[in-house]
Amino acid sequence: MKVVAAVVGRLVQQSENAGAWPVLYAATQDLPGDAYVGPGGRFEQSGHPVVVGRSVTAKDSDIARKLWELSEQLTSTTFPSQLSR
Incomplete structure (x- = not known):
């Protein structure tokens, strides 16, 4: 079960460094005050930071x-x- 969890985790999650990207993006970009930044990939689980819905x-x-x-x-x-x- 641990192997399955590890494989699935790698497919849908991102690294620790990539996990910090949305925070860094939000802190350094000129965004509206009510913007929410998250991963732009599938299901907002991974990917480059983008403004996402709430x-x-x-x-x-x-x-x-x-x-x-x-x-x-x-x-x-x-x-x-x-x-x-």
């Missing part, structure tokens, strides 16, 4: 604001925000 929940600005506020509370930190509160 679920309806991930696009919900009310949920995002609540998550941001909870993060501030849990970390006793206040972050600057451009979202109206």
Whole structure:
């Protein structure tokens, strides 16, 4: 079973270095503030970084604001925000 998992993993996953590509891309490119960057390959599991789609929940600005506020509370930190509160 471990052999099968290793073979399948190599087919659908990417290396550690390639896993960092979307983060580096998002940090260095001029993208809209609500862009989500991920692998551009099949099922967004591997490949070069591209702006990819998000679920309806991930696009919900009310949920995002609540998550941001909870993060501030849990970390006793206040972050600057451009979202109206």
